[in-house]
Amino acid sequence: MIESRLKKVLAAGHFAVTAECGPPKGADPEVIRKKGNLLKGFVDSVNVTDNQTGVVRLSSLAACAILREEGLDPVLQMVTRDRNRIALQSDVLGASALGIRNILCLSGDHQSLGNQKGAKGVFDLDSMQLLQTVRQMRDKGIMLGGDRLNANPALFVGAVENPFGDPQGYRVARLAKKIRAGAEFIQTQCIYNLARFSEFMTQVRDRGLDSKVFILGGITPLKSIRMAEFMRDSVAGMDVPDEIIARMKGVPAKEQRQEGIKIAVETIRALKELKGVHGVHIMAIEWEEVVPTLVEEAGLSPRPDV
Amino acid sequence: MSDPDHSDSTVAIFFCRQLDPEQDANRRSLEKELGPKVRFFPLPCSGRIEALHFLKALETGARKVYLVACPEGACRYGQGNVRARKRLDFAKALVREVGMSDDCFELVTAPGAGLASMDEIARGLLGLKPHRA
Amino acid sequence: MITAERKPFAEIKAACAPYRRILVVGCGTCVAECAAGGEKEVALLASQLRLDAGKARRTIDVKEVTLDRQCVYEFIDQIFPLVDQYDVILSLGCGAGVQAMAEVLPKIHIVPALNTTSIAETMEQGVWREDCRGCGDCKLDRFADICPITRCAKGLFNGPCGGSKGGHCEVDPDVPCAWHLIITRMEETGRLDAMNEVEPPADWARTQGKGPRKIVREDQKTP
Numbered sequence: 229m230i231e232s233r234l235k236k237v238l239a240a241g242h243f244a245v246t247a248e249c250g251p252p253k254g255a256d257p258e259v260i261r262k263k264g265n266l267l268k269g270f271v272d273s274v275n276v277t278d279n280q281t282g283v284v285r286l287s288s289l290a291a292c293a294i295l296r297e298e299g300l301d302p303v304l305q306m307v308t309r310d311r312n313r314i315a316l317q318s319d320v321l322g323a324s325a326l327g328i329r330n331i332l333c334l335s336g337d338h339q340s341l342g343n344q345k346g347a348k349g350v351f352d353l354d355s356m357q358l359l360q361t362v363r364q365m366r367d368k369g370i371m372l373g374g375d376r377l378n379a380n381p382a383l384f385v386g387a388v389e390n391p392f393g394d395p396q397g398y399r400v401a402r403l404a405k406k407i408r409a410g411a412e413f414i415q416t417q418c419i420y421n422l423a424r425f426s427e428f429m430t431q432v433r434d435r436g437l438d439s440k441v442f443i444l445g446g447i448t449p450l451k452s453i454r455m456a457e458f459m460r461d462s463v464a465g466m467d468v469p470d471e472i473i474a475r476m477k478g479v480p481a482k483e484q485r486q487e488g489i490k491i492a493v494e495t496i497r498a499l500k501e502l503k504g505v506h507g508v509h510i511m512a513i514e515w516e517e518v519v520p521t522l523v524e525e526a527g528l529s530p531r532p533d534v
Numbered sequence: 535m536s537d538p539d540h541s542d543s544t545v546a547i548f549f550c551r552q553l554d555p556e557q558d559a560n561r562r563s564l565e566k567e568l569g570p571k572v573r574f575f576p577l578p579c580s581g582r583i584e585a586l587h588f589l590k591a592l593e594t595g596a597r598k599v600y601l602v603a604c605p606e607g608a609c610r611y612g613q614g615n616v617r618a619r620k621r622l623d624f625a626k627a628l629v630r631e632v633g634m635s636d637d638c639f640e641l642v643t644a645p646g647a648g649l650a651s652m653d654e655i656a657r658g659l660l661g662l663k664p665h666r667a
Numbered sequence: 668m669i670t671a672e673r674k675p676f677a678e679i680k681a682a683c684a685p686y687r688r689i690l691v692v693g694c695g696t697c698v699a700e701c702a703a704g705g706e707k708e709v710a711l712l713a714s715q716l717r718l719d720a721g722k723a724r725r726t727i728d729v730k731e732v733t734l735d736r737q738c739v740y741e742f743i744d745q746i747f748p749l750v751d752q753y754d755v756i757l758s759l760g761c762g763a764g765v766q767a768m769a770e771v772l773p774k775i776h777i778v779p780a781l782n783t784t785s786i787a788e789t790m791e792q793g794v795w796r797e798d799c800r801g802c803g804d805c806k807l808d809r810f811a812d813i814c815p816i817t818r819c820a821k822g823l824f825n826g827p828c829g830g831s832k833g834g835h836c837e838v839d840p841d842v843p844c845a846w847h848l849i850i851t852r853m854e855e856t857g858r859l860d861a862m863n864e865v866e867p868p869a870d871w872a873r874t875q876g877k878g879p880r881k882i883v884r885e886d887q888k889t890p
Contacts, residue, residue: 395851408863
């Protein structure tokens with residue numbers, strides 16, 4: 229019987245490690261297999277993004293199935309931008325049938341940001357409603373509208389939260405709402421401002437939310453000063469403090485990747501010590517090769533047996 | 535309709551009445567001299583201009599339409615001359631859509647209320663020598 | 668009101684190209700309010716048509732008429748006697764106006780001169796902002812009277828998403844984040860707790876229905 233490794237690792241009290249795998253803009257499954265094998269053994273589970281930023285890529289569902297074949301524990305990212313409730317529920321059943329045991333429910337980046345700007349944004353459901361729907365299918369065996377399923381999907385259900393998004397004061401309340409909607413684990417937007425993230429976690433703990441949901445802090449290693457500035461200026465809901473910019477600027481171009489790795493490792497180590505954080509989610513899109521380095525240098529290798 | 539040969543076409547001058555309290559009398563000599571070739575349209579404020587005024591002037595034979603407005607900050611009604619500029623720009627966009635050059639419409643800022651007569655202003659625009667009283 | 672914008676002249680010209688006698692019909696209600704299709708705009712378009720024809724040394728006959736409302740048959744009847752004298756009608760009504768005219772005057776070619784865009788409010792003179800998508804299931808009071816379908820780019824019912832930055836939408840820095848506005852207003856009016864409940868999925872059947880929605884009120888019909 230296939231089980232969610234992510235769920236087992238977290239339930240056993242270990243600090244979990246997940247990473248993101250970006251599918252190709254093409255039909256070649258080898259790309260996925262290669263990335264999967266790069267990450268195998270260094271992470272507990274692998275997320276596959278779902279047409280991230282509205283750019284058409286090999287589907288998350290297919291890529292997760294390929295990773296499953298390679299012996300990994302995939303996390304199916306599912307956005308509500310592109311599919312209505314019929315397709316979403318259908319894919320939930322399909323994912324479970326293919327042995328995929330984790331799902332991350334998101335609304336998705338707006339289609340105007342991608343390469344299909346004329347596409348109709350569906351948004352039949354939003355991420356909260358999708359969370360509720362998946363939980364209901366799994367726990368009660370019914371789909372929206374009340375029809376019974378003849379076999380419930382087996383999925384560990386997650387959502388995202390951005391501690392740096394606006395409105396600032398509402399972010400913790402929103403996390404509470406996602407838990408109420410059914411989220412069992414949370415992967416956050418990538419963290420560069422540790423101080424601010426710590427404050428967020430203080431409020432999370434004050435409300436007792438850390439005992440109701442598993443929180444994995446997001447990490448994206450910086451490759452260059454240009455990337456750092458791009459993240460700061462052009463990516464919504466991102467907080468890149470001046471000290472980080474200064475550190476990246478302070479080293480010559482060919483040492484910037486190293487500095488970026490250093491910063492990431494420091495951040496992961498800090499998250500390990502931060503009460504209420506249950507793991508780390510490494511989003512090194514198109515730099516998946518760096519994940520093993522980060523995991524090892526952060527002292528998170530080897531992964532525990534569960 | 536507009537005549538590409540200028541000898542038969544007219545110039546239309548829309549202007550703010552506040553610029554010359556004696557404008558009615560002061561434009562007589564030019565009107566006598568040029569007849570139908572110049573047409574004056576006094577406005578209570580340059581901001582009362584509408585895009586349609588510009589287009590209609592063109593339709594009825596003008597090759598050039600001027601709007602004479604008060605200097606920046608000197609509009610008696612506040613922002614009239616600012617609005618005038620916006621409406622002129624809109625009218626220009628409409629004639630560009632039709633494939634015509636938008637320099638047929640021009641906003642002219644006068645020296646100020648009572649500082650020049652309508653006769654002097656108009657002669658300046660038309661490139662004519664000053665009128666001998 | 669319903670807002671619309673005048674189509675580019677080139678598009679209108681292309682549609683009218685085969686015709687010499689053009690009846691330009693405006694509407695005095697919504698599209699007059701948003702300065703797209705009222706009497707003034709009819710005059711401007713007619714003027715452009717004449718200037719354009721003059722340039723090409725073509726003769727055209729353009730008549731300007733503005734109806735109180737183009738979506739009500741009784742008003743359209745007024746131009747019925749004119750129709751035989753023209754080859755085409757250029758309608759400056761919204762989509763409903765164009766189609767209503769076509770119902771009353773099916774034999775003449777009617778060309779839309781506007782792109783109908785939204786149901787909007789006048790924020791200030793010259794500025795109209797879309798407010799309503801006609802979902803048929805109004806729950807505005809649950810969202811501090813800010814429509815999440817219309818004003819949130821993703822139509823979220825449980826927003827904001829992670830892309831809300833400085834109160835603006837990730838799609839366009841000039842667009843306020845509707846959810847930021849909703850949360851703020853709920854907070855200011857002491858109703859933030861109402862946001863703790865998850866808003867369930869919408870019933871889109873009310874919007875898309877089965878073809879065009881039609882309202883029939885027996886009490887309003889003339890027997």
